[in-house]
Amino acid sequence: MIKLFLFIGSILAGLSVAGGAFASHALKDKLSDRSLEIFETGTKYQMYHALALILVALLLTRLETVPMTMISAGYAFIIGVLIFSGSLYALSLTGIKWLGAITPIGGAAFLIGWLSLAIAAWGMK
Numbered sequence: 001m002i003k004l005f006l007f008i009g010s011i012l013a014g015l016s017v018a019g020g021a022f023a024s025h026a027l028k029d030k031l032s033d034r035s036l037e038i039f040e041t042g043t044k045y046q047m048y049h050a051l052a053l054i055l056v057a058l059l060l061t062r063l064e065t066v067p068m069t070m071i072s073a074g075y076a077f078i079i080g081v082l083i084f085s086g087s088l089y090a091l092s093l094t095g096i097k098w099l100g101a102i103t104p105i106g107g108a109a110f111l112i113g114w115l116s117l118a119i120a121a122w123g124m125k
Helices: 002-025 033-061 068-094 097-101 103-122
Strands: none
Touching: 002 033, 002 068, 033 068, 033 103, 068 097, 068 103, 097 103
């Protein structure tokens, strides 16, 4: 689990940097200001939660017993990035408005991840 979370977190962080650069350079003249803002929101939240996933991986290295809530937090962060950031990328690039309705599901996954991490932290010795 540690290796998987560290690997995925690192990949998501790198892709976030690449996505931000792509938006700043390649998409700047192709998308409206609002669409660029939506895309950039996706990259910001992707980076925040990639770092959160890396934090979970590092915390797992320090625990003798792994609480399921810590594992749940990691998976929730991954799912959140895929749904939240993914739907924002798709919305900004395609203009398909109903994709915005999916975004809150990813936001809920982020909240579940943070709550799971808090519960795991509370139970740590």
